[in-house]
Amino acid sequence: MSGSVTVIGLGPGDPRYLTPAAQAALDAAQDLIGYFPYVARVSERPGLTRHASDNRVEVDRARHALELAAAGRRVAVVSGGDPGVFAMAAAVFEALEAGDPAWRALSITVEPGITAMLAAAARIGAPLGGDFCALSLSDNLKPWEVITARLEAVLTADLVIALYNPISRARPWQLGAALALAAEHRAPETPVIFARAVGRPDEAIRILTLAEAREASADMATLVMIGASATRLIPREGAAPFVYTPRSVAR
Amino acid sequence: MSGSVTVIGLGPGDPRYLTPAAQAALDAAQDLIGYFPYVARVSERPGLTRHASDNRVEVDRARHALELAAAGRRVAVVSGGDPGVFAMAAAVFEALEAGDPAWRALSITVEPGITAMLAAAARIGAPLGGDFCALSLSDNLKPWEVITARLEAVLTADLVIALYNPISRARPWQLGAALALAAEHRAPETPVIFARAVGRPDEAIRILTLAEAREASADMATLVMIGASATRLIPREGAAPFVYTPRSVAR
Structure with missing residues (x-):
């Protein structure tokens, strides 16, 4: 089979965070498949067919990509962030495993991207330290x-927690x-971060305490990070504090 | 103060995984600080002073960066992967918090990168699914x-586990x-991945079982991923299997 599927991480949104490898894979694609706001991030061009779909139809979308590739097309499946982290x-x-065994002969590759927790962490300091x-x-x-x-386990173990998909209608x-x-x-x-739309024009990052976070509102585009017991702020004059987690745990 | 520190993620090694934002920050730097193999990845050029140091002196290196910035220099601190994940x-x-309070007026930014677990996951499928x-x-x-x-907690909670710094002399x-x-x-x-030097010419990825992994050898450049109970292989003829973790947990 000569077709291919490349699952591409677009990163947080700003093209300055799109890797050259991901850009090259987008440039080589004949078909572009994904949730419509991600498809909309990729410019139209002659020779590229765009297939935007609604949310929550991931496996249909994946099967469609494999079918197109089986017909000989070079297919790009796009995700925000990194495609391997709660994405396509x-x-x-899953679709490959359940589908036509002949699909396993297709070229299937993944291009990593900057996932939301890394982008949000970089904006405020080093909370994932x-x-x-x-x-x-x-x-x-x-x-x-x-x-x-799982939450009980990681809270007890004192890990920093990045919560993806925190809320929806x-x-x-x-x-x-x-x-x-x-x-x-x-x-x-305890510091809790609500990082909304990081790397996009409507970016909004709130550094809250856990007590404040319990009263705050979030939406689908928000990543929530709950600090560990050692996560702390470094106050600054005239600027938001830095947030970081020390590398060491006291003996 | 006019100096600055940018902590830059170089990604896994291949420049195709270096983001344009990270490249721009490298291009703007006057001083380059980091563990010597990371400094070696950045080309020499007029106007760039390179300060390579040995491993395990991270806080000395960080303090040096802040001192140079306080003297008005544009300083880049480089890490492999993402600088916020077990890096600089x-x-x-830590050095900022413990150091001269005047340093808090410096411009300090972080440029995220593709961390080893995302690069390794992309190479073999979607083990972090x-x-x-x-x-x-x-x-x-x-x-x-x-x-x-912590290991007990995340094993009991059935998370996929990425182990950084698995071994050293x-x-x-x-x-x-x-x-x-x-x-x-x-x-x-259970699938266990030993991913060595991902994205570099000497890349070597081994897909093992947990039983095999216990007999296998690793080194400092290896990232180890331990699958969850649902992590599985998709066999292929004439190629390494894909490894992925389904998004769903059965009810």
């Missing part, structure tokens, strides 16, 4: 009991419940 | 008891101990 790469491999984890708060794909058990209460759980393990003054 | 960014903020964590296995900066408690047995602990929680056939 896993969906493509110690051990950390990335959890999706969406209970569309896993039971809420699994999510709370269909999931309005989960973030509040997660922060309430955090408050059982961490002090009210 | 936290060291710079579910919830995951990043732990440093080095007990230079935290007690071994903290490391094992001074820490020969820690990786074996971590994999022995993993074997108490996960099946012997």
Whole structure:
């Protein structure tokens, strides 16, 4: 089979964070598949067919990409951030595993990108300076009991926690419940970051305490980071504080 | 103060993974500070003073960067991968917090990069497709008891685990101990990835089972990823299998 699928991470939004490897893969594509705001980030050009789709149809989208590739097309599947972090790469491999065995002979590659937690961390200091984890708060794909058990574990283990998919119209209460759980393990003054649309013109980053975060609002474009017990602020005059987590844990 | 420090992520090594923002920051620098193999990745040019140093002197290096910036220089501190993930960014903020309060008026920014676990994951499929964590296995900066408690927690919570700094000449047995602990929680056939020098000419990626990994050797340049219970292989004829973790957890 001569077709290919490349799953591409577009990074946080600003093209200055798109890697040259990802740009080259976009330039080589004949078909572009993805959630419509990500497809919209890639300029139209002759020879590129754009297939934008709605959210929450990831496996349909992945299957479509594999079908086009099986027909000989060079297909790019785009995700914001990194495609391997709560994005399209896993969906493509799910579709590959369940689909036509002949698809396994296709060229399938992944181009990494700057995922939201790295972009948000860089903006404010080094909050991920110690051990950390990335959890999706969406209970569309896993039971809420699994999510709370994982949160309990990483709170007890004192990891910094990056929460992806913290909230949506269909999931309005989960973030509040997660922060309430955090408050059982961490002090009210623990730094919590709400990083919205990092690297895009409407970027808004709020450095809150855990107590404040429990009263604050977030949306689908927000990444939430809950500090570990050692995560701290460095105040500055006339500027937002830096937030960082020391590399060391005291003996 | 007119000087600045930019902490720059060089990504995994191949310049095709260096972001344009990071490249622009390198181009603007007057002084370049970092561990010598990272400094060596940046071409010499007139007007750029290179200060390469040995490993394990991160805070000295960070203080030096801040002193140069306080003297009015535009300083770039370079790390492999992402500077916020077990690299120089936290060291710079540690030095800033402990240092001359006047340093807080300096311009200090961080340019994110593709960290090793994202680069390694992209090479083999989508092993980080579910919830995951990043732990440093080095007990230079935290007690071994903290490391094992964290490992126990994330193994029990069934996260995919990326282990940074798995081994060094001074820490020969820690990786074996971590994999022995993993074997108490996960099946012997659980995929374990040893990803060495990803994105560099000597790249070598091994897809092992947990049982095989316990007998395999690694070195300082290796990132180790331990799959979750759902992490699986997609076999291919005449090529390495893909490795991925489904997005869903069964109800």
